[in-house]
Amino acid sequence: MIRARLFHFWFRLSRPMTLGMRGVVYDRAAGSVFLVRHTYVKGWHFPGGGVEPGESTEAALARELVEEGNIEILGRPELKSFHFNRLASRRDHVAVYLITDFRQTRPHVPDREIAEARFFPLDALPVDVSDGTRRRIAEIFEGAPVSDEW
Template sequence: MNDAASIVKKPLFRARLFHIWLRLSRPMTLGMRGVVFDADTNSVFLVRHTYVKGWHFPGGGVEPGESTQAALARELAEEGNIEILRRPELKSFHFNRHASSRDHVAVYLITDFRQTRPHVPDREIAEARFFRLDALPDGTSDGTRRRIAEIFDGAPVSDEW
């Protein structure tokens, strides 16, 4: 190998090793939630999981090699048969220490969508439906209520979930 090729490959190799070390030493999880808002009925779409109490925005974890928006589209389809018709708006980003010391959640507002059919309960989602902002169900999670206040009532956006 000539000297020029060696000079180019060593930094690339070192950079790759550095990124591998970072991934192993500082694992971080990333999730997203979708605030699906129907302006005609002034309502948001919430889900009730089979494995955790309360009502929450649909969403979940971002898989390796997946963008937050691709994960959002996947989760909305899985949890509510909701198809995003226009690019969602990133509203906020939060540290979720309740999940882990390295968890972060992106929150997107979706106002242009289509629900292809009602969600049928399954092993993950016990119920999924729209609720008026002034009539949220009992058990709506605190994090969900805080995001609603931030997006729709002008409350200050918290760094924490």
């Protein structure tokens, strides 16, 4: 756990600019979204992560969804918004995609990065959903104005 935190800290400081993405995996039939709880940061978040050199945001999104939730994207994700994440660093930017055409091959088994991962109904989110995740839910599903900041 300390090793993961140190790596995360080093990663944030070692890059001149960071680009990440988050996937809002939405099950229309159940009215639920997929959230993950990391081992190294508090709260529930949308799955996602950093875009590697030579990788598109959509390729990174597909990779992260498989890694964090065993979720395969079946149709093209919809880019919903783009945000400056000054809370992470003054160099961090996050693209947010909505995914409605997907399949989960099997439930996620806890590992060193993801302690828990599952779907939650929009009207029954966990109490400790991160503020950024709550804001994106309000923007996408409740018509709140889209902020350029995470």
